[in-house]
Amino acid sequence: MAALPALERLSTNKTFEGELNKYKFKSSALGDLDAQFNLFIPPAAAQRNVPLLTYLAGLTCTEDNGAQKGNFLKTASAEGIAILFPDTSPRGAGAPHETDSWDFGVGAGFYLNATNPEYSKNYNMLTHVTTELPQVMEAAGLPIDWSRQSIFGHSMGGHGALTIYLASETKQYRSASAFSPISNPSKCPWGEKAFNGYLKNGVEEGKQFYDATELISKRTDPIHILIDYGTSDAFYKQEQLLPENFLKAARDAGYDEFQVRVRHHEGYDHSYYFISTFASDHVHFHANFLKA
């Protein structure tokens, strides 16, 4: 393996007695393009390595949206949990059609590894998030307890969190949660477009490896999942999210509400105004497992 790339710190902001740091490095998973991420380090890290919660953002977002608008940091500071905010896609790959629309390509990496040769050099957000970022951060000596990780996300990032958690054979993550996740992507327009674009065998391949509703049907071991969505979410109404499909598959697989909890919230929508309202619930949910 080649030497790990150096992390360049682009900025640091003190917040809730901790630090929000923005880093850049040359990402081999993304075809040697520059990649950026934010990392919140709570004040507890001065005493000990802390657990890590990874937040995956949704379509059109960057590493900044969750850090700036998510309302996670106060609770993370109090609980002594670090939060990693990756970007949502490679930037500047120059791949076909990557800037033609907001729901495919730049800002829309779907947290998978592309197998279509037009995208497979750069669009490998799965490896970037689950393997490369932890390796690079560990090599940089950041104060993380790597045996304690969980993952959550919003919309496309909720899809990412659920699928990464459910597909993980290494049990890298202790728990997963999602706001308004794309829960059954092989049955919705966003997912079909992503799978047909990034994957050699299209929706069939996506259904096998990257569909939370499909993946949970194959699990039998203990799992810890929380999902929140709003009933006034326009994308929920357009059937892009399909959380009921996921819930049914979870119950059919034998998981009860202490293993897979799906909550709907009257009148809430898809925005960060919704996320921020329930943000501390999610951090507390993960703290149960990260600090067990």
Next chain:
Amino acid sequence: MAALPALERLSTNKTFEGELNKYKFKSSALGDLDAQFNLFIPPAAAQRNVPLLTYLAGLTCTEDNGAQKGNFLKTASAEGIAILFPDTSPRGAGAPHETDSWDFGVGAGFYLNATNPEYSKNYNMLTHVTTELPQVMEAAGLPIDWSRQSIFGHSMGGHGALTIYLASETKQYRSASAFSPISNPSKCPWGEKAFNGYLKNGVEEGKQFYDATELISKRTDPIHILIDYGTSDAFYKQEQLLPENFLKAARDAGYDEFQVRVRHHEGYDHSYYFISTFASDHVHFHANFLKA
């Protein structure tokens, strides 16, 4: 007086059991340009008219920054306080040099009424914030108790909050607070540029009407002010903010720390990561007076 303009609601988002609504109307104070604002209405408004806290944002911002990143809404919801987020300048006036730089013109209205004829048709953010917005909102029947208002802001908006509060002869506002305010604008480059641009008699006119440090020297009645700033704030270090000047003038005028409290925070900077950390303190400070 002409009939008040109609409010058009552009969007609504449920958040913390309340509503964040974005409105547009034709602003006569701003020369008949369209103006936008956000208004957070807490759930308590279903039972009674609620107090109003006005948040003035800083240079380059819009009505969205405080609403999205300020971290005010959770506490405002719990306390039953509405928050008004105005814009920071007129948009589309076409006045000279209004888009040449980020610290003058668009996004930089300085919460004054221009007397330089090149700007006086449009750049009247003082009237817009203190008179026009309350009139338009009241005419629209929004559930505000207009006898209970306070004001706060960040940077240029902290300057706005302090000067509006200190210059108010009508005692429209019960309390004022500021994050990293421009506290003595007639002695810093941002203030000098604004006053020389917007005001016929330049810095002398600004010093008389729009300088918090000058204004507090003339007050003797009970006042309620809280200021927070960070010692790692680059603009503080560049002497754009000068909070020590304001503090000295306040103490010289006989105000103690229960009347004018100025806190500095080690390592914090000028960003919303700083504001969000102390956001609930400010809402609680104003609640003391708004709910008295």
